[in-house]
Amino acid sequence: MSEWATEKTEDFMEVRYRNDGTLFSGKSEFQKVEVVQTRWHGKMLLNDDLVMLTEADEFVYHDMITHVPLFTHPDPKKVLVIGGGDGGTAREVLRHENVEKVVMVEIDKMVVDACLEHIPVTSDVLKGHPKLELIIGDGVKFVNETKEKFDVIIVDSTDPIGPAQPLFGPDFYRDVFSCLSENGIVVSQGESPWYNVPIQKSMMKVLGDQFPFVRMYQFGNLTYPGGAWCFTYASKGLDPIKDFDTKRVEESNMKFRYYTKDLHSASFALPQFLLDNVEEFFRG
């Protein structure tokens, strides 16, 4: 057991979390998977030495990747989650009463199993839910082959290295577009506005070539390097501000720890340096 769980950003920065015990460590055919007991942040999942989530702040990411598209869409009935093996995104999607079916396609069974054993706060839902179909498989292949249509697709992926790489490309998003229903929305993990500018530009270009409406939104992630983090938002037309009816949030009676109806719209107000990087790819 190492004294620290360490995430390196290239050769110039390291964030080290005190490791009070490694609960799981394995190597799947896709990546290294670890669950560590940190001193302050609760249990932490790392894939290939990158922090995926901690118990202390997982609600931030899961609130913002889920509730922004699900409250923008007026009646999301079918939702597809690509990745998200920890279960947190599926958990939040399934809190929406309109939702009738969630398909979740996670490529790495080891992530699901490690979370089921050690991080129940996100993964309990994966034990079984009447509205959830959990597929261990390749999300790229799934969207290429399925005949189903979804109202919202959430791409809850790791960085574009290892198994997630094709999830950042144009072929994948062409298939995503085809799988979306008439008012469909796709939201994807959108990386750091500081350290991943080329990836952000590339994602936004891919989306802008495919979708009539494209934006980016930001949130403050405690345990991703640099804190500020983004999701991409693309749709067949629905505008996350103009088409967002705050009454849907109020009438849901749902409680959140991060998301609020004010923060929903506010998260699309981007800093100027980020606009300078990605605004040219905005559509609609």
Place this chain on the structure above:
Amino acid sequence: MSEWATEKTEDFMEVRYRNDGTLFSGKSEFQKVEVVQTRWHGKMLLNDDLVMLTEADEFVYHDMITHVPLFTHPDPKKVLVIGGGDGGTAREVLRHENVEKVVMVEIDKMVVDACLEHIPVTSDVLKGHPKLELIIGDGVKFVNETKEKFDVIIVDSTDPIGPAQPLFGPDFYRDVFSCLSENGIVVSQGESPWYNVPIQKSMMKVLGDQFPFVRMYQFGNLTYPGGAWCFTYASKGLDPIKDFDTKRVEESNMKFRYYTKDLHSASFALPQFLLDNVEEFFRG
């Protein structure tokens, strides 16, 4: 020369920046002061081993501590900056054409001198500006003794350890209130919503006991631990959203790297967990 410049958060976390050369290291009567050449973030100022600023992201903090109050106030003519020894806040204040006089009171001459020598991007303005009066002295004493009135006071302080401790207390803010003109606004460095909750509550209580209008706003700071960071906002009545005239930003013709008129209002939309901590102290 150490291989890393390291900021520790208690005993549970460390953020380490590759140190390609220590440019300055001294011990003043108040604190340890260092300037380090990092590999990615440019030059970095550390006081007592806490990152104060880096060349890469100083514009975030300085935009948000300055332009939010200076564009909320309809005609800020006199501005007081407490702390801010690197000069970045004074630099941004002096870009506002309405401003006729800035008094800056920094307690630690060593911070000013180290920045003047090594971080000109923030400190050049401190070499001399016709509208700037730079006082090396105690800000607490200054607000207690001055007969001047200010339209905006900016408390650009370090954490409430060492020299900055009295800047977080009720006596200081009673004097700040007295120094503010009729429509006065005070904005203060407001700590981390994750790691400094007791300080945030204490600051908000102190402000709420003194000011008729109190809020908090957030921004994404690259190099403060956890990224998400806050400023407190208190005024004799001016509301940073309702009394904010976006035309003043447009007509200023000023360019920013972080601040935008949309982000101005959006930054007051706080995550639910932060509202749960501080909303009880909101006033007005």
